Amino acid sequence: MEKLSYQEVWNLDKIFSGGSKSSQLLEHIEHLEALIHDLEGVINSFTDHKTTNKLVELVGKMGNTRLNHTQANSYITCLLAQNPKDHDAASLRAKIGQIEARFEKVLSKVKKILSNIDEERWREMLDTKELEGYKFILDEWRENADSHLSEDEASLISDLMVDGYHAWGDFYKGLISNIIVKIRIDGIVENLSVGQAINLRSHHCEEVRKEAHYALESIWKEKEELFAKVLNHITGFRIQVHKKRETKNALESPLKKNRIKEETLNTMWSVINTYKQSFSKYLDRKAEMMGDSSMKSYNFWAPVTNVKQEVHFGEAVTFITDHFSQFGSELGNFVKEAFNQGWIEAEDRPNKAPIPFCASFPATGESRIFMTYSGSFMDMLTLGHEIGHGFHNYAMKSVDGLNKSYPMSIAESASTFCEMIILDASMRKANNKEEKIAILDEKLKRSIMNFMNIHSRFLFEQRFYKERKAGMISPKRLNQLMEESITEAYGGSLDQPSIYSWVWTPHYYITQSAFYNFPYTFGYLFALGFYAKAREKGLEFEEDYLNLLRDSGHMSMEDLVMKHLGEDITSKEFWEKGMELCVKDVEEFLDLTSN
Template sequence: MEKKIYPKVWNLDKVFMGGGKSSEFLDHINRLEALVLDLEGRVHSLITPLSTNEVMKVVDLIENVGNIRLYVSQATSFITCLLAQNPKDQDAAILRGKIAQKESRYEKELSKVKKILTYTKEDVWESLLETEELKEYRFILNEWRENADKNLSEEELNLISDLMVDGYHAWGQFYNDLVSGISVKILINGKEENLSVGQAINLRSHPIEEVRREAHYVLESIWKEKEELFSKIINHIAGFRIQVNSQRGIKSAIEDPLKKNRMKEETLNTMWAVISKYKQPFSNYLKRKAEMISGSSMKAYNFWAPVTKSNQEIKFEEAATLITEHFSQFGTELEGFVKQAFYEGWIEAENRPNKSAIPFCAGFPLTGKSRVFMTFSGTFLNVLTLVHELGHAFHNHAMKSVNALNKRYPLSIAETASTFAEMIIFDAAMKKANSKEEKLFILDEKLKRSVMNFMNIHSRFLFEQRFYKERNGGIVSAHRLNQLMEESIKEAYADSLEQPSIYSWVWTPHYYITQSPFYNFPYTFGYLFALGIYVKAKEKGKEFEKDYLALLRDSGSMTVEDLVMKHLGEDITSEEFWEKGMELCVQDAEEFIKLTSS
């Protein structure tokens, strides 16, 4: 059988030829500028609709808004990819500033549009949404109307938008640049190696405990050395957000992310309540794993450690073949998609220094393709990261036929597609396992995901809740941030993790994402939601792929409660829904204890 060779370095020239000096990309920027100018002109002459006779005026306007969003997304994704592969790319950094300015102007005009629409009389509004031309935009237009900044004048909206570019968002970019520029020296097999943060973090799954421990404490010393700088960054990001929320009449930091995730607070509280009830099985797993490795309690740097010696190196080509084979058993659409991703060079996987530490998927909606970024060093954990990001890319693929305004889905649903992809690989690997050691290895990786979602992400949520509460009263010191992190980890892990990283607030990039606070609970939501979907997929086989694609396509045009009710017939404000997914995870924990008891 002929051995397949897949590129490990992505092909960005198929998006825009020439990287940061691309003339094609400059043409794209010029086209975006023309679209923004056109929108500014339209909004300047826009008046509140008075009857359904003005429906085409509204249609033209929102289609222009949607078109700009596609152009901005295409440009932002390209620049993100350039800076990830080379954080010192000055051309890309300059382009990032240009796009940020145009996006800021676009957001200003969009805020004006939303505000003008709020003045439409209720009967006229309902009549407009019933027209054939606007029916498919009903959800997003109602969302605009409900979330419009009614409390702010046009001048205040413009000021906030201007400040976001070089103030608010700049802090988030500064954080990414700072982390990307850090290198650490770690002793591996008697040889000192100079590694990026991403490469050092990958050592958490190294089979030798001394390497894991050293990587952990070397990074901890770096974070301690720079904690004051990072505390300034996180305080400035949170402080700006609190001030803007206050002006907009938003009372708590969680209110905005709930709206963006199209989720009720009742749903979120129910999910965490169920998770809090089921901590013990996962505490038992951590204790048993610790006993297998080197002690009676789980040390933080041993959490990702392999429990058996079956942690062989997996070559990138082998990973590609494995993923393609198992995705094909789920459906032809997913199989064709993943083959295209590997053959056409969508994936940046090369293990090299001086690249970003953060894996991601970047969507290019104008061309209907994506790019996946990661560092592949040959572990099963890397395979799962690759699969996770390909899940995001498949979601983008499913949305190709959806109109521009309905393409944007909430973070909670985005994590569903990625987690669902992981489940395919886990299930397939478990079926192929021929020994107790292999089964333990796979179960351990699955349980790591459960612990991450039910304990680690819960700690992030608790930390952010407490941080914002204290930040309302002023700057929170680095010392106090460490305390809050330690308290949150202790509670979320039910006191079953020893020597945790109190600097998790430093190296967890999600706290520094300026698009949204609480970039944590969507992962847990997506994880449990994906488990429920996967059960149905196993019941129906390849026939389910059509239903799955329909669910993904609807993900940008309804609340999560309505989406689940429509496609699964479930009420997610009830504990019963969440307990179904939780039961599968508890079974994994019990199976792990059983297999390690003999």
């Protein structure tokens, strides 16, 4: 592939010029505060006059407020990712958090009011033309009202979240972003960020991979008490809120947020457990190829062949642009705009946050993608993954107000879909057996991550919540829970796993939702289903795909899949179709490496 030069540092000034000292941003935040104040007035009026017109006005203002909040919050998130030591941005984060708390108070109040409206009257209101498009989300609000909490209690919880609950999450981000990891590479000791050190897991030299692994483990051990306090306090706060809200278990709220039935989740894990033995065979074979009797965790991401897996950023841009365009003109044009307009921050430099993400800017119809691109094939996959999130945001541009917000479960489907395009195209372009083995290895790593690694996170969180109810959990016990969960999820096929996964896995510290894990596996298997349909239909599929994404903000996952794929996701048959595709990858890998 030709090495073309592309900008690797994003342009945030198009959103708000001036960074954390932006006068435009401050004006936007002032406008947002005015919107919240206006919204609070409308809700008070609606309390006294529960008319359809008042509800229409309320829904419109809530949608507009949330859109403007997302615009500011995403910008501040980007500032802190590119420079975790930006104290002005941290102050702005606190301010935007207070505004979010006020919005959540309004939302809590609205839910409670809606839950008290007579059923017959409620149906009359929803059957009007003005509210027809909001039936799903309004019914969802009504159903999820905090009926067990008084207005004062709900308000107090929102207030405590800002400087308590969410503050712990922000503290974790700052803590891990400021860690320096010293690693010797080619005889030179380098000071790396956590993100850069983690990227070394795919380094061609085993000694470098091993040194990076144990250097990180040493840091986590040194700081385990501090990280354990953060995790205990985040989880402890959630448990207290669950008690107040009389939630039956820790999974209830995440399932509702992801619009998935517990029956669906249990069926998915059941099918995955049935097929796990195949993936253990892959791990055993890969270990054998590397001269080991078992798969060492620090070798999991290692290349299995001598095929050059370096991909220059310019090569990745060209490859992604060419192959995404083959799936539809809108996806192709979106990718070109993202690269040409400076939407992507990919520069490999220290002092950046370690975790890739895609931030949505709905007010201007843009996205921003953040990662550290170090030049590997895996980095190209990560870049494609985050572009998939951006395309989902693009698809929602034509969707009204509150229906723009979609659950994480379907968000991970769009990103996985784009990963599949890259992997499939790479497999078709492979010139020999060695190249095919290398690409299959990358595909299977993703299956392992979703079927085994994500399952270990799910098991750990279940067990941690259960024990945390009785009091604070020590780092030693957290390590034991992590090790037990990894052993069960991997079927004992991973050697020397990181027992400190509970420290460096950021999803445990995300305060927006607990169990920030199972939606990845859901999205992965779901994406396999509609990717197969895309290959069958070719360019004709893009409109169907866009319609599916646009519906993702106002349907349950069960209804969404039934409408667009005609499948019942509470049945084993649906999940088995995706699993069988992944098992075929294992069989092909085993066949190609049989010598």
